[in-house]
Amino acid sequence: MSFSKVEVRLTVNGTEYVRSVEPRYLLADFLRHELGLTGTHIGCEQGVCGACTVLLDGRTARSCLHFAVQVSGSEVTTIEGVSADESLKPIQDAFHHNHALQCGYCTPGFVMTTVEFLKDNPAPDEAAIRRGLTNNVCRCTGYVNIIKAVAEAADNMPGGEG
Amino acid sequence: MAVQDIPSEDSWKNVGRSIPRREDAWLLTGKGCYVDDVPEPPNTLHLGFVLSPEAHARIVSIDTAEALALPGVVDVLTGDDIAELAQPIHTSFLLEGHRDTFRDAIAREKARFVGEAVAVVVAENPYVAEDGVERVFVSYETLPPAIDLESAARDDAPLVHEELGTNIVLESTFATDGLDEAFAGATQVIKETFRTGRIAGVPMEPRGCLATIDRAGEELTMWTATQIPNLVKTAVANLLDHPESSIRVITPDVGGGFGTKAHFYPEELVCPALALKYGRPVKWIQDRREEILTNIHAREHIYTVEAGIDADGVIVAMRCNMMANAGAYSSYPFGATLEAVGGVRFVLGPYHIRNYGFETRAVASHTCPAGAYRGTAQPTAMLAIEGMMDRIGRAIGVDPAEVRRRNLIKPDQLPYTTVVGMHYRTGSYSESLERALEMIDYSRLRSDQTADRLVDGKYRGIGICCYTENSGMGVAAVRARGWSAIPGFDGALVRVASDGKVKAFISHAACGQGYYTSFAQIVADQLGVHFEDVSIVVGDTGLTPEGSNTFASRGTVTGGGAAVRACLVVADKMKRIAADVMEVSADDIRIEDGVAMVQGVPDMSMTVREIAEVAYSKTPHAMPEGQDYGLEATDHYDAGMPTISNAVHVAAVAVDPDDGTVEVERYVVVHDCGRVINPMIVDGQVHGGAVQALGEVLMEELVYDEAGQLQNATLLEYLLPTAMDAPMMDVEHIQSITDENPGGFKGLGEGGVIGGVPALTNAIADALSGIGANVNVNPLRPSRIADIIDAALGTNSA
Amino acid sequence: MKPAPFEYVSPESEEEVLDLLHQHGDDARLLAGGQSLVPMLNLRIVQPEVIIDLGRCPSLAFISAENGTLVCGAMTRQMTAERSPAVRENCPLLAKALPYLGGTAHRNRGTVGGTLAHADRLAELPAVALALDAEFIARKSGSERMIAAADFFLTDLTTALEEGEMLHSIRLPRADGNHHTAFVEVGNRRHGFAIVGLAAALEIAADGTVAGARLAAMGVGAAPVRLHEAEQILVDGPAGDDTLRAAGEAAAQAIDPDDDIHASAVYRRRLTSTLVRRAVQEILGNEAGS
Missing domain, CATH: 3.30.365.10 (Aldehyde oxidase/xanthine dehydrogenase, molybdopterin binding domain)
Incomplete structure (x- = not known):
């Protein structure tokens, strides 16, 4: 059994990090336990639930389905990065005002998915929102308020209708 | 003053x-900050549990040598090792007919369900802990298992706990005086059996636990993903024989519970036991496979209900026979009572039923222990009574809403005590029903229906659920249920x-x-x-x-x-x-x-x-x-006996006969939880519960095969509803303030699922009633709906 | 659920990949987008000694069209293909099927070649490939061969690729004539794993009748199934519902599905029949509307 570590170089939320980890170390664990960015949650480690969604070079990706070494050299944005970005504030504001979260465990994944979704679909209808969110699982809200929040965020994003 | x-x-x-x-x-x-986000103290040890691949087996030997040889593995312990540190999990029940069971935190001698821990690996990090788990070699002697409810209840079924001499871990009967005479006076008796699938809460955050011990080796602190920190504290104190005053249990942010996390689990005993043993922090984070295999399962009920009615469809007498699969061990702190006792008590709902009797049994089996999941017995109990209301309507040719009107407890009957001793102080049973029917434009929906229910190529149906919700149990309520481990x-x-x-x-x-x-x-x-x-x-x-x-x-x-x-x-x-x-x-x-x-x-x-x-x-x-x-x-x-909320859910669905899929076209709720503290939060609870109900009715089911292997222990195969499945809903509130507690509040956390399961099931049943189908089972996945349609039409389109 | 240890290599050229495959044989697994492989690694269902990451081998990620034949490099990300005008223009069926592959996050990372070589019985693209008689270009150290789609998918999770061989690209020939396509599927929930899916391509004659038909179903067996009998009925039969029904029934009879916890075999037959009708109606409806 080989435990030899490899160097991983990642730019996360604009900061470059270099760490030595085993090749099998998952990106989700790397973010959470090597970098202390615990806003990215692990819900299934099979890519189903979406709680671990991050932006990898600007596009959503399941951080539980990537090895840190595999994406070495990439840029990663996590919920902590989104929270520091004023231009994305309407998304979190809309989740807050519409009570679109309860236990909050799935929420960072939903926010990351919404960031990309609204970039791709600046004026979505309800059906498009449902399709866009369908690969993130929430067990608390019944999705009703999440769908409302994403519609409201679309209106309030810079360049949106609101 | x-x-x-x-x-x-x-x-x-x-x-x-x-x-x-x-x-x-x-x-x-x-x-x-969920439990896995709590900053990890230096020198933390990580646990990996070796899970039994056998549903029922004698543990012949456990070879730990290869695991112990792995760099980073600190120790491997078996059930016997843990038994030296901790007593078996057990709570006694002050309830006639309950047979207590004992659960070793790590199984000794026998494994009783697939996923039960048979050894634990202690390692320097979670990856190595899993490497170690793979290198613990357990030799089993396979024994025949008892898996499904009816098989496990047979006299010749393999026994889960031999010392009990039976798999019936709870049995209870009740009848009001003159029940048989009341049945004799009925103009007709309607009988139906309802079967519901095995499901689980599946919160998005699996469980986890971190236990630390202070420098004096006395003060134990635990962070654990639980709904019941005080009950965990008491359990740990009793089972480790550690002073309860020196135990602190912290629940950081918890990623959903739904009752799943309202139980004390073996890992919550092993973590502090090993923290005390090694004098080091001990951490365990559950993964999704373990979550589905070992966290409390729920439902898997069979209700057989007989309702004697008069010519107007008013129930003059009712009997309910219920069975629930309790799984391999009684849960802590609820034992095997939660479903089997709750179901036959709650089944009366908001209805005026004075002649009533029940027989109920909880049956042990070689499956994951059963316990609380949002609504506990209530979604299926309401499915049974609300299913009866629709059947009464069909039997006497009266609209199902009207049947409910005739049977509901009337405003002037409040306060009301049911024949099983539940107190209904205030409520809006009729008012909620009328408002919900108005919101969904019930009379128009009904008049649009055709005899065969087929409109635009789809079977269209309407389902109603009028329910009461048991909330806010105080001391008298927990004593009445026999729960000795809950103060109340x-x-x-x-x-x-x-x-x-x-x-x-x-x-x-x-x-x-x-x-x-x-x-x-x-x-x-x-x-x-x-x-x-x-x-x-x-x-x-x-x-x-x-x-x-x-x-x-x-x-x-x-x-x-x-x-x-x-x-x-x-x-x-x-x-x-x-x-x-x-x-x-x-x-x-x-x-x-x-x-x-x-x-x-x-x-x-x-x-x-x-x-x-x-x-x-x-x-x-x-x-x-x-x-x-x-x-x-x-x-x-002390809130005393339960405070009773009520609500009405009405669903309109379309069933596609070509593929068996169901679309929820309208969904309305009129909800009464007394004084509403935060309407937006209440609505959110209702939405979430109703969509969990949709999962329970349309897709969710944990399936064991005959050998006791769980066939779908991943989120790829155990399907939860997503944003494309969830309907939009209209929720309104009525506030029947109660004087039972100082705030006038009534609980509401479970109502969404309690109302949703019967409303959706009844809507599908109504949609398929035109072709003579009888829908009395959950879940109703497309495949099953197609089978029901085929059976009703006598066709097989393929 | 953490993977077992492995050695990780990330070659930057095809030659290196093939050398490594040759060297490690069955001890190695190729990592493309990882959306199917990594869950299996996390569950420790597979435990290769070596992971050969194709993510740093740019020559495997390309889309080109030659005389209407779309060629897709194995490492083309699914989202790249979904958004590619070349794909929409030359192989609309592929463009229609791609959105059914998981969510955006999966398609951002998952690859066209990865899902084909993984050959899950519930994957959409194998049915598309089979319907369109795609050609699979397989390479190993020093050699290349072409495998027809009909020969490529052997059973669940198993293809005709041999030890040391790698899927290089897939060629999707353009169908002749006035060609229309549909991809339909139904699952236990609105999105996610299907129970049955159907890829359909019809050639519509000038008079609106079906001149040619290609139908392939997924989820009805261990590998995708081409529905030749149903195709023939659609071409031979008179226009109308009776022909559609007959084609659906022929499709249902041509398959040998299993019961499992998600659906019965009887239901899978019914659904296949329904999907044949739906796909053809969708195509004819669009044709009539256009």
């Missing part, structure tokens, strides 16, 4: 408002600090309900301070008073009740201080918006902060004669 025990109606200012939640500030930004009361400590800010410490644990906001609304109103000046502490036995915690929709009634009562004491003291300072009568003082005002004297006032400065001796003014310093009160509130 005596301290009043019921707040005045005009004191509610923040309560009733949809204040956006406070906890969002951290949960939305990635600053939430809850506690609140309300403290106004010297700066005038308020902290309330309440013996509940948050896992998404919004306690940081709704409890603050209550406290702000009852102290007369600004909402912004109140903060809430929950989920930490080191800080909050003793209590029974968060399950069975207890939070607002028991925690809210305790908070109100503590606030009234503190408010009274504030008034006395203010009266003393301002030299007026305390009776003339009213505190609002953080200011104590004197009635009739507009210029005279003092702030809560100024009052607090007196209370903490920060000003020269002394405390009034006979008053102690400080400004806080602790209340231990």
Whole structure:
């Protein structure tokens, strides 16, 4: 059994990090336990639930389905990065005002998915929102308020209708 | 002036408002702190559990040598090793007909379900712990298992606990006097059997636990993803023989519970036992496979109901025979009572039924232990009674809404005590039904229906559920259920600090309900301070008073009740201080918006902060004669018997005969939980519960094969509803305030699923009733619906 | 659920990949987008000694069209293909099927070649490939061969690729004539794993009748199934519902599905029949509307 570590170089939320980890170390664990960015949650480690969604070079990706070494050299944005970005504030504001979260465990994944979704679909209808969110699982809200929040965020994003 | 025990109606200012939640500030930004986010202390050990691949097997030998040889593996322990540290999990039941079972935290001698831990690997990190788990070689002698409910109940079934001599771990019967005579007087008797699938709560955060021991080796601190920190504390103390006063259980942010986390689990015993053994922090984070294999399962009920009716469809007598699969071990703290006892008690719902009898059994099997999942017995109990209402309507040719009208408890019958002793103080059974029917335009929907229910190529049906929800159980209620490990009361400590800010410490644990906001609304109103000046502490036995915690929709009634009562004491003291300072009568003082005002004297006032400065001796003014310093009160509130909420859900669905899929076209809810604290939060609870119901009815089912292998222990195969499956819904509130608790609150956490399961099932049943199909089973996946249609039409389209 | 240890290599050229495959044989697994492989690694269902990451081998990620034949490099990300005008223009069926592959996050990372070589019985693209008679270009150290789609998918999770061989690209020939396509599927929920899916391509004659038909179903067996009998009925039969029904029934009879916890075999037959009708109606409806 080989435990030899490899160097991983990642730019996360604009900061470059270099760490030595085993090749099998998952990106989700790397973010959470090597970098202390615990806003990215692990819900299934099979890519189903979406709680671990991050932006990898600007596009959503399941951080539980990537090895840190595999994406070495990439840029990663996590919920902590989104929270520091004023231009994305309407998304979190809309989740807050519409009570679109309860236990909050799935929420960072939903926010990351919404960031990309609204970039791709600046004026979505309800059906498009449902399709866009369908690969993130929430067990608390019944999705009703999440769908409302994403519609409201679309209106309030810079360049949106609101 | 005596301290009043019921707040005045005009004191509610923040309560009733949809204040956006406070906890969002951290949960939305990635600053939430769930158990795996708690900063890991140096030298933390990580656990990996070796799970039995056998449903029923004798453990012949366990070879740990290869695992122990792995670099990074610190130790491997078997059941015998753990038994030296911890007693088996067990709680005795003060209930006739309950047979107690004992569960070793790590199985010894026999494994009784697939997923039961048979050894634990202690390692330096979680990856190596899993490497070690793979290298523990267990030799089993396979024994025949008892898996499904009816097989396990047979006399010749393999026994789960040989010492009991039976798999029936609970049996109970009841009948009102003259039941047979009442049946004899019925014009007809309608009988139906309802079967429901095995499901589970599946919160998005699996469980996890971190246990640390202080430098003296005495003070044990546990962070655990639970709804019941105080009950965990007591269990750990008893089973490790460690002083309970030296145990602190903290629930950080918890990623959903739904009852799943309202049980004490073996890992919560192994982590502190090993922290004590090694003198090092011990951590375990559950993965999804373990979550589905080993966290409490639920439902898998069979109800057989007989309803004797008169010519108008009014039930004159009813019998209910129920069976529930209890799994391999009784859960802690509920034993095997939760479903089997609850189901036959709750099945009466909001209906006036005076002649009633039941037989109920909980059956042990070689499957994952069963216990609480949102609604517990109520979704299936309501499925049974509401299914009967529809069948009565079909039998006598009367609209199902009308059948309900005739059977509901009428407003002038309240307060009402059911024949099994449930007290309904206030409620809006008829009013909720009428409003819900109006919202969905019921008469038009009905008149649009054709005889065969086929409209535009789809079968269209309407389903109604009128339900009562059992909430806010106090001491009498838990005693009545035989639960000796639950105290029944809850506690609140309300403290106004010297700066005038308020902290309330309440013996509940948050896992998404919004306690940081709704409890603050209550406290702000009852102290007369600004909402912004109140903060809430929950989920930490080191800080909050003793209590029974968060399950069975207890939070607002028991925690809210305790908070109100503590606030009234503190408010009274504030008034006395203010009266003393301002030299007026305390009776003339009213505190609002953080200011104590004197009635009739507009210029005279003092702030809560100024009052607090007196209370903490920060000003020269002394405390009034006979008053102690400080400004806080602790209340231990016993809510007594359950408080009963009610609601009506109505669903309109379309069933596609070509593929068996169901679309929910309209969904309305009229909800009555007494005084609504935060309407937006209540709506969210209803939405979430209703979509869990949709999962239960349309897709979710845990399937064991005959050998006891769980066939779908991943989220790829155990399907949860997603945004494309969830309907939009209209929710309205009626507020039947109750005087059973100081706030007039009724619990509501489970209602969405209780109403949703019968409403959706009945809607599908109604849609398929036109072709003569009888729908009496859940879940109703497309494949099963297609089979039902084929059977009804006598076709097989393929 | 953490993977067992492995050695990780990330070659930057095809030659290196093939050398490594040759060297490690069955001890190695190729990592493309990882959306199917990594869950299996996390569950420790597979435990290769070596992971050969194709993510740093740019020559495998390309889309080109030659005389209407779309050529897709194995490492083309699914989202790249979904958004590619060349794909929409030359192989609309592929463009229609791609959105059914998981969510955006999966398609951002998952690859066209990865899902084909993984050959899950519930994957959409194998049915598309089979319907369109795609050609699979397989390479190993020093050699290349072409495998027809009909020969490529052997059973669940198993293809005709041999030890040391790698899927290089897939060629999707353009169908002749006035060609229309549809991809339809139904699952136990609205999105996610299907129970049955159907890829359909019809050639519509000038008079609106079906001149040619290609139908392939997924989820009805261990590998995708081409529905030749149903195709023939659609071409031979008179226009109308009876022909549609007959084609659906022929499709249902041509398959040999299993019962499992998600659906019965009887239901899978019914659904296949329904999907044949739906796909053809969708195509004819669009044709009539255009």
